[in-house]
Amino acid sequence: MSKPDSFLLGDLEISVVRSARRKSLSIEVGHHGVKARAPISMRHSTVVSFVETKENWIRKHLANIPAPEPELVLESGAFIDLRGAPYRLEVVQGSTKPVQLSPYSDQLECLGTITVPIKRVSKTSVIGSAERSVSRKLTRWFKTQATDRLTQRTAHFASLMSIPNNKSLVISVRDYKRRWGSCDHKGALSFNWRIIQAPDEVLDYVVVHELAHCHEFNHSKLFWAIVAEQMPDWKQRQQWLERNGVRLYRF
Ligand SMILES: [Zn+2]
Structure with missing residues (x-):
């Protein structure tokens, strides 16, 4: 080039x-x-x-084009979305424990705390290194959450949508720059891990969309009919993604 x-x-x-x-x-x-x-x-x-x-x-x-969302500063007190609801981020230095989700019982401004332990960052270390550690650890944790949820929802819709060999479907979670999912000719499904930040009904739309590609490898009328049969309100869910998709790229 x-x-x-x-x-x-x-x-x-x-x-x-x-x-x-x-x-x-x-x-x-x-x-x-x-x-x-x-x-x-x-x-x-x-x-x-x-x-x-x-x-x-x-x-x-x-x-x-929606205005780009300002990048999130990953420090204690920031709010991050998981399955469409805000959680408070808590960064704890000097610990190697795994990321932990603690739901609140009294729902006030958010549903709970996501605690991210990181190694202690010394005063002499490079600026932003604590935030990079948080970002790495948090991203890994979000990918696991996404894999669990997407595996479950894919299995659920695959049987409803009569996908051949739906018992042996393999999904993977990736770091896509501009797509939410893909389905190849062998039926291997991949999803953008960031979709776990969106509301459940939007994640379900992405799953149904990719599964519909197991029947139709294009966006023909027939394809949308398959989607609509499973999800009559798919258009609202798709619009949510068009309007709010950039929000899922804040970290
Ligand atoms: Zn498609």
Whole structure:
């Protein structure tokens, strides 16, 4: 891949990323701006005029991108979401114990505490090293929570949805940048661990969506009919993800 160049579309800067493998032009609109991905030999003027014809589409998409959530500072007192509810983070230094969840009986502002023990951080250590330890340990713990819940919900829906060999389904949990799950042709399901932060009904939607791909490997009408049969209100759940998905990337 060569270095990106760029041009202006009104007040918008469009960066052009060229690749030898690419056969056609595509436009990507995201938090970080607008990118045109182009074949290496395509003339610059062709790229510009194609992007110009898509200006309305680009502006519409830019307007719909939710504002990025500020990154969470992982220190005691911060609130983190688990299964759609807030928990108070408690960081304890000088301990190698596992992460612990203590639910509150009196539900006030949150459902409980998630305690993350880390090694003692000396005054001379690099700034942010305590937070990095918390992030590593907390992420590992969230992945375990996600694996347990997703395994259970996948088994539940797989039998309801008559998935072949639903007893031997294997799921894995991954660190995806921009997807919630995937299903390959062999029926191996992978999920984004961050979905465990979302409400249960949203996690269920992601499970049903991926399982529906075991029957239909596309997003055809038939595919959505399979999803709707299992989950008539799938659209609301999908909208929650579109609106709040960025919130699940705060740490
Ligand atoms: Zn899909």
